[in-house]
Amino acid sequence: MTGTVTQVAIDSLPGTPGQALASGAGGIVVAFLLALIAVRLLLVVADTERGRSILPVVDLAIAPLLAAFLMLMAGRLAEILPIG
Numbered sequence: 001m002t003g004t005v006t007q008v009a010i011d012s013l014p015g016t017p018g019q020a021l022a023s024g025a026g027g028i029v030v031a032f033l034l035a036l037i038a039v040r041l042l043l044v045v046a047d048t049e050r051g052r053s054i055l056p057v058v059d060l061a062i063a064p065l066l067a068a069f070l071m072l073m074a075g076r077l078a079e080i081l082p083i084g
Contacts, residue, residue: 026072033065 040058043051 026076029065029068029072033062033069036062036065 036058040055040062043055043058
């Protein structure tokens with residue numbers, strides 16, 4: 001069973017760094033992050049009572065997406081840059 005799971009994991013990995021860069025998961029994270037940053041900016045500019053009450057929720061949603069974005073970028077840089 002362990003050998004099968006390991007083989008499935010190995011088969012699902014991209015073959016080249018170019019294929020890894022073409023995956024859609026990172027793009028989805030970046031799109032959501034940019035959308036939430038735009039919403040936050042609109043809430044700050046609107047300066048309404050309801051906007052001020054929603055702002056902490058948007059900030060809370062931005063934090064993990066920003067962390068995921070930074071992890072994706074660090075991983076992509078590690079793939080591209082030569083070791084040593």
